[in-house]
Amino acid sequence: MTSDTILQVRGLTKTFSGVKALDDVQLTIRKGEVHALMGENGAGKSTLMKILIGLLTPDSGEILFEGNDLTTGNVGDVLKRGISMIHQEMLMIPELTVAQNIFLGRERSGGLLRWLDDRRLTEKAGALLEQMGVAIRPDMPVKYLSVAQMQMVEIARAISNNASVIIMDEPTSALADAEVATLFRIIGELTRQGVAIIYISHKMDEIFTIADTVTVLRDGKYIATRPAAELDIDTLIALMVGRKLDSLFPVPDGVPAGEVMLSVDGLGRRGVFADISFEVRAGEVLGIAGLMGAGRTEIARAIFGLDRISQGEIRIRGKRVVIHSPQDAIGHGIGYVSEDRKGWGFIPGMSVRENLTLASLRKWSSGPFIRDKQERDVATAMMGELNVKATGPDQLVTYLSGGNQQKVVIGNRLLAQPAILILDEPTRGIDIGAKAEIYRLIHQWQQRGVAIIMISSELPEILGMSDRIMVLAQGKQTTMLSRHEASQETIMRYAMHRDRDTGPTGE
Amino acid sequence: NQSTSSEKGAGGGSKKLVVGVTMLSMQNEFIVNVHDEMAKKAEAEGVDLITVDAERSPLKQVEQVESFIAQKVDAIIMNPCEVEASSPAVTKALAAGIPIINVNSETSTKPSAFVGSDDVESARIAMKFIAEKLGGKGNVVMMHGYMGQAAQIKREQGAREILKQYPNLKLLAQQTGEWDRAKAMSLMENWIQSYGPQINAVFAHNDEMGLGAVKALEDAGLKSKVIVVSIDAIPDALQAVKKGTLDATVFQNAEQQGSKAIETALKAAKRQAFEKQTLIPFQLVTTANVATFLKP
Amino acid sequence: MKNGFTTSFNQVSTSYKTRVQGIGKYGLLAAFLLICIALSVLTPRFLTVQNLMIIVTQVSINALLAFGVTFVIITGGIDLSIGSMVAVTGVVAASFAHPDTFPVAVPLLMGLLAGVAFGAFNGFVVTRSNVPPFIVTLGTMTIGRGLALILSNGRPVSNLSDSFNFIGGGKVLGVPTLIILLIVAFISCTIVLRKTVLGRYMYAVGGNEQAARASGIRVGAVKMAVYTLCGGLAALAGILLTSRITTGQPNAGAGFELDAIAAAIIGGTSTSGGSGTMTGTLIGALLIGVISNGLDLLNVTSYYQQVVMGIIIIGAVVLDSLHNKTNA
Amino acid sequence: MKNGFTTSFNQVSTSYKTRVQGIGKYGLLAAFLLICIALSVLTPRFLTVQNLMIIVTQVSINALLAFGVTFVIITGGIDLSIGSMVAVTGVVAASFAHPDTFPVAVPLLMGLLAGVAFGAFNGFVVTRSNVPPFIVTLGTMTIGRGLALILSNGRPVSNLSDSFNFIGGGKVLGVPTLIILLIVAFISCTIVLRKTVLGRYMYAVGGNEQAARASGIRVGAVKMAVYTLCGGLAALAGILLTSRITTGQPNAGAGFELDAIAAAIIGGTSTSGGSGTMTGTLIGALLIGVISNGLDLLNVTSYYQQVVMGIIIIGAVVLDSLHNKTNA
Numbered sequence A: 001m002t003s004d005t006i007l008q009v010r011g012l013t014k015t016f017s018g019v020k021a022l023d024d025v026q027l028t029i030r031k032g033e034v035h036a037l038m039g040e041n042g043a044g045k046s047t048l049m050k051i052l053i054g055l056l057t058p059d060s061g062e063i064l065f066e067g068n069d070l071t072t073g074n075v076g077d078v079l080k081r082g083i084s085m086i087h088q089e090m091l092m093i094p095e096l097t098v099a100q101n102i103f104l105g106r107e108r109s110g111g112l113l114r115w116l117d118d119r120r121l122t123e124k125a126g127a128l129l130e131q132m133g134v135a136i137r138p139d140m141p142v143k144y145l146s147v148a149q150m151q152m153v154e155i156a157r158a159i160s161n162n163a164s165v166i167i168m169d170e171p172t173s174a175l176a177d178a179e180v181a182t183l184f185r186i187i188g189e190l191t192r193q194g195v196a197i198i199y200i201s202h203k204m205d206e207i208f209t210i211a212d213t214v215t216v217l218r219d220g221k222y223i224a225t226r227p228a229a230e231l232d233i234d235t236l237i238a239l240m241v242g243r244k245l246d247s248l249f250p251v252p253d254g255v256p257a258g259e260v261m262l263s264v265d266g267l268g269r270r271g272v273f274a275d276i277s278f279e280v281r282a283g284e285v286l287g288i289a290g291l292m293g294a295g296r297t298e299i300a301r302a303i304f305g306l307d308r309i310s311q312g313e314i315r316i317r318g319k320r321v322v323i324h325s326p327q328d329a330i331g332h333g334i335g336y337v338s339e340d341r342k343g344w345g346f347i348p349g350m351s352v353r354e355n356l357t358l359a360s361l362r363k364w365s366s367g368p369f370i371r372d373k374q375e376r377d378v379a380t381a382m383m384g385e386l387n388v389k390a391t392g393p394d395q396l397v398t399y400l401s402g403g404n405q406q407k408v409v410i411g412n413r414l415l416a417q418p419a420i421l422i423l424d425e426p427t428r429g430i431d432i433g434a435k436a437e438i439y440r441l442i443h444q445w446q447q448r449g450v451a452i453i454m455i456s457s458e459l460p461e462i463l464g465m466s467d468r469i470m471v472l473a474q475g476k477q478t479t480m481l482s483r484h485e486a487s488q489e490t491i492m493r494y495a496m497h498r499d500r501d502t503g504p505t506g507e
Numbered sequence B: 001n002q003s004t005s006s007e008k009g010a011g012g013g014s015k016k017l018v019v020g021v022t023m024l025s026m027q028n029e030f031i032v033n034v035h036d037e038m039a040k041k042a043e044a045e046g047v048d049l050i051t052v053d054a055e056r057s058p059l060k061q062v063e064q065v066e067s068f069i070a071q072k073v074d075a076i077i078m079n080p081c082e083v084e085a086s087s088p089a090v091t092k093a094l095a096a097g098i099p100i101i102n103v104n105s106e107t108s109t110k111p112s113a114f115v116g117s118d119d120v121e122s123a124r125i126a127m128k129f130i131a132e133k134l135g136g137k138g139n140v141v142m143m144h145g146y147m148g149q150a151a152q153i154k155r156e157q158g159a160r161e162i163l164k165q166y167p168n169l170k171l172l173a174q175q176t177g178e179w180d181r182a183k184a185m186s187l188m189e190n191w192i193q194s195y196g197p198q199i200n201a202v203f204a205h206n207d208e209m210g211l212g213a214v215k216a217l218e219d220a221g222l223k224s225k226v227i228v229v230s231i232d233a234i235p236d237a238l239q240a241v242k243k244g245t246l247d248a249t250v251f252q253n254a255e256q257q258g259s260k261a262i263e264t265a266l267k268a269a270k271r272q273a274f275e276k277q278t279l280i281p282f283q284l285v286t287t288a289n290v291a292t293f294l295k296p
Numbered sequence C, D: 001m002k003n004g005f006t007t008s009f010n011q012v013s014t015s016y017k018t019r020v021q022g023i024g025k026y027g028l029l030a031a032f033l034l035i036c037i038a039l040s041v042l043t044p045r046f047l048t049v050q051n052l053m054i055i056v057t058q059v060s061i062n063a064l065l066a067f068g069v070t071f072v073i074i075t076g077g078i079d080l081s082i083g084s085m086v087a088v089t090g091v092v093a094a095s096f097a098h099p100d101t102f103p104v105a106v107p108l109l110m111g112l113l114a115g116v117a118f119g120a121f122n123g124f125v126v127t128r129s130n131v132p133p134f135i136v137t138l139g140t141m142t143i144g145r146g147l148a149l150i151l152s153n154g155r156p157v158s159n160l161s162d163s164f165n166f167i168g169g170g171k172v173l174g175v176p177t178l179i180i181l182l183i184v185a186f187i188s189c190t191i192v193l194r195k196t197v198l199g200r201y202m203y204a205v206g207g208n209e210q211a212a213r214a215s216g217i218r219v220g221a222v223k224m225a226v227y228t229l230c231g232g233l234a235a236l237a238g239i240l241l242t243s244r245i246t247t248g249q250p251n252a253g254a255g256f257e258l259d260a261i262a263a264a265i266i267g268g269t270s271t272s273g274g275s276g277t278m279t280g281t282l283i284g285a286l287l288i289g290v291i292s293n294g295l296d297l298l299n300v301t302s303y304y305q306q307v308v309m310g311i312i313i314i315g316a317v318v319l320d321s322l323h324n325k326t327n328a
């Protein structure tokens, strides 16, 4: 152990009901470094981190923190000893405010009686958020925040603990570039003060921007630790996946666009977005880009009947329709994959098979009865087509890795054979291999004549997949770009478009 | 087999007789008293009692009797939950050739024997007392037991019979206190708000409620102006009568009901002649005679 | 409704085995058999055909109610009004069941109709208002009790025809009708839950209402269906009870809701919805019935019965959960 | 477990204000006031100081129980054993309260001790086993009822000292002690919930147990605390009830659990945990008390009382939820 080693893990093993999630894993973290932990979905990264923070107990192995054994600690102890964590699942108490969440478990400030001093907590949280450059009200209950805002609160909570090691498990999965930049600035400041960061992300470019060292896990096993400078993207992917990956995006083959499937005209929802007009044709991918909070998700929700619109109209195949509920939308052939996978995507207590066939169950049943065999066949076939990694069609979806869960959600919608598919952040939190597969799928369905709307905060994805790109800023449409007009710079420019011109934007 | 064993028992033989007992509710003091008397008597006679609590559910009671039949008991004593609903139990026991004795209250199907008193009569006694005290004129409120239960229905019936005889006795209000002292107390408090000094008398279907009414009246300083009468003569009520807070209660003889029930059951089990109907009279308890009812 | 960005893994893993493998509930089954063995050893009267038949008969009413409430709980709801529905439907059926008035089908149909209407009303209020099912059905529980008393004028409705009394009190080829009906209901409910689209939707709605909605499931319709089904089953229970005790009792069924819900939860149905099986519920109901019968057979004093009953029920579920336990 | 982050916008604009500003529950308060106004119009006897005082007195026992169960429900649990705890603690206290035996502090302490021990036992089983709180406390509800009957031998424990009877039946400066104790308890519970770390942790545990654990909160200890608190409050209720009716009744409190839980849920406590306020619960309890008092004052027939009671409760909560409503 060299003098600047702060945390060391050796021979760590963890088994979940017979399945080895971690197998003899090692990890060495030095003061002031950004140490990236890489691996595919389900490689065991989060499990390892949960063991470090004391949420899970390992079957065997040792953890040394500042030279002392850490294995016996519970979460409270570990937090006090100076390790904190940004959780992948965003562990928040919805009813409590931002400030209350940030200081949860550390409120003891008012002396012996342990009286709560919420005013002070709010002030402290406010100061902290301001210092981070985040505009979130500290007295707002967390349940009203968007996913991205919650992620910023998670970050604030982790750094407010004055920890010497901060674990960041996919801290940017819900963030757009501007917030990512904020986080990176904060990470820079922290590392200068000697804080070590363990950084987990599926966004490759982030790794190469900030990581000093990279450790790779694969199937719960330790693979390698390398200085980031010695790695290039292909080598890293090869370490993670165990083979070389072909190109991420499918080659655009100029699918001929068909009839106009969906067109919206002057769509608005009071206080959220206004004057949105666009159309999507069969076999076309329309990308929607914008900063966090630009209103992209809200447009999707409105079209799918989850929120009421206050003006404008929606046409499907040229016919004006009124959509009040998801059933209406589905009846019109619309499918929607939400950005909130856990909230709106799948049923955790159900098997892969049941989840896949849920939206199309009527097709696999005669009268009230489900045709068991056909349902199973259909599900198995879809699992094959999507390349879902699971022990079988009867495995519970909760047990799948994030990427595979996402594939199940997409599969569920595809089996309903939508003519129009809305994908909101389809690759959030998904590893690079699975991403490539999802892109391949999108392309495939595009070729079959499905009209696709893809909302994404990842510009490479938008640029790589879309035929046309609509850019939003503050609930207004700022431009519509064709594939060859679009570049990162143009999109960013339109996305940052401020309220200077209040008139109708877009065309 | 079983029948021979009972014959042996009849001949003072080796095997103990077994009597199955199902009681309306072991959470009701009066019923517990009846049962305790039965247990005492059974002990003295050297018979085994199997006691179960029907918890006021006739369904449960029917099931318990079925179970007794399956166990081949020598006789069954039933304290019925319900006139009609407990009747299938009687039918079943008789069909199985097991004598069944109803204690305390009746069923519509005639059992082998009945030991008890007529609930309607107890209410008549209580109401009559009120009527006479008030000189046949005044306002009465009535606290019912749990609505729909046999005792409530019969006690209401008895009270109404008397009310009909006294046209100047007005039933001001009636409501259920669910046999419960606390509920009755709240109810009385609310009535005092509504009617205040208009109320001349309270008739409560049981002592628990009567005592609740007394408490509420005392708190409101109205007790001296209102007559309270209830039924059962539980020890608390006797004390209250002695103190003069409860004006009267109606004594139902638990001791006799219990011991007579066992006696009859044993005779029936031994195939001896027995009384088909043993009626044990009620007695009105007032300050005048309360001393004779108070146990030392 | 609470969210739960993070249902704990544990929660999932326990219900997983039971649900997906379908047979499940080995732990509970083991506890149940253990109790049966203990009782057979303690008293020779327990393990006789006649006694077992009595147990099943006694359990049947509670089991029917428990089946109904299992549907409701699987969708994440609750129904406290089942006890009152028993009373209402019983009184309604009895009112049409006097000898020489209507053919026996009439009281049956009227009772069922009353239950279905009552259940549908529950479902309507639950789906149309934001009021938690606990409050809605607590309200209709009180309303129902009042209705039963009003309809019957506070008095038991008796003098019922023999053919009506046969429904719940008769025997066919030596087997009590109650047992036969219980088996039929059990099989039907199992089929609804496991083999039909509606059953699948129930799990989906209870498992994640939003995701169910996003899959195009008409959540409101599913909820309407379960409350109505529950009302129908409560009506069946009410009619059978009435027929068995040959009287329509306005205060029948008081407290039945707790027993039925207990049977469902002992049987592994999670109060937060999304999991549960009819087999589990049936075992739960049988467990309660066996304990109560056994304690009666052993002549345990009434007060101690309650203590022992409570201990055994907790014990059985502890045993069950130990069996299904995964590491934390 | 449901959903997640993306609640719709509107929700923010409407309910955010009501909740965050802490006063909240305007909808329910409005419904409550509406009912009060209606009653004042219908009968002049309603709005008198004396009657209002009586209502509060009558409500106090249920309110105390409801406060306790609010703590439990906020952590995502449930306690069905409160009714039985009322009986056990009442009987225990009464046994020590005969005149000329012990000073009045002894029955008080013994009763409280019994309740705290009972509650702690609930908490212990809930935290140490995987058994759902519903089953644990349903079991201890039965056990407790049995214990109360055993301890009292099935008979009311009466002949209590005047000083003991004063606790729940007396007046201080013209104000009934029950009202004073209710106010003290309400303030204390509000402080615990809103101003102490423990209260904060209750919301955390009920809101997201995993997240609470990840913040270093000892979830087990919090649950122990709430069940124990609930036991203590039930003991207080039991002692006051016993003192008010001057007897320790082994069958006191039967069914009280439903009323208390109803008060909490009417008051906005969510059965899935993580939200709820003492003010809401108090209004919930008052609402039930006012309706029942009003119906008595209006001399509504017993059967119809139940129907009207059910309708008004559902109606009040519908009103409340309309107020808080957001479009879907």
Ligand SMILES: Nc1ncnc2c1ncn2[C@@H]1O[C@H](COP(=O)(O)OP(=O)(O)OP(=O)(O)O)[C@@H](O)[C@H]1O
Residues within 6 Å of the ligand: A016, A017, A021, A039, A040, A041, A042, A043, A044, A045, A046, A047, A048, A088, A398, A399, A400, A401, A402, A403, A429, A431, C009, C010
């Ligand atoms: N509590 C649990 N019970 C059962 N299996 C679990 C549990 N937690 C994790 N697993 C399994 O362990 C493996 C590792 O999971 P983990 O969450 O650590 O992966 P990860 O590397 O963080 O993946 P991702 O990139 O998708 O977040 C997966 O197969 C997962 O399904």
Ligand SMILES: Nc1ncnc2c1ncn2[C@@H]1O[C@H](COP(=O)(O)OP(=O)(O)OP(=O)(O)O)[C@@H](O)[C@H]1O
Residues within 6 Å of the ligand: A143, A144, A145, A146, A147, A148, A149, A174, A176, A290, A291, A292, A293, A294, A295, A296, A297, A298, A299, A339, A457, D005, D006, D007, D008, D009, D012
């Ligand atoms: N439930 C909510 N309550 C309050 N504000 C919300 C809610 N959901 C979203 N917002 C806010 O509304 C605005 C638009 O949100 P929306 O989710 O549509 O953005 P988006 O463009 O999809 O971005 P992203 O999904 O990356 O956050 C943002 O300011 C966001 O913070």
Ligand SMILES: [Mg+2]
Residues within 6 Å of the ligand: A045, A046, A047, A088, A169
């Ligand atoms: Mg992870």
Ligand SMILES: [Mg+2]
Residues within 6 Å of the ligand: A296, A297, A298, A339, A424
């Ligand atoms: Mg979005």
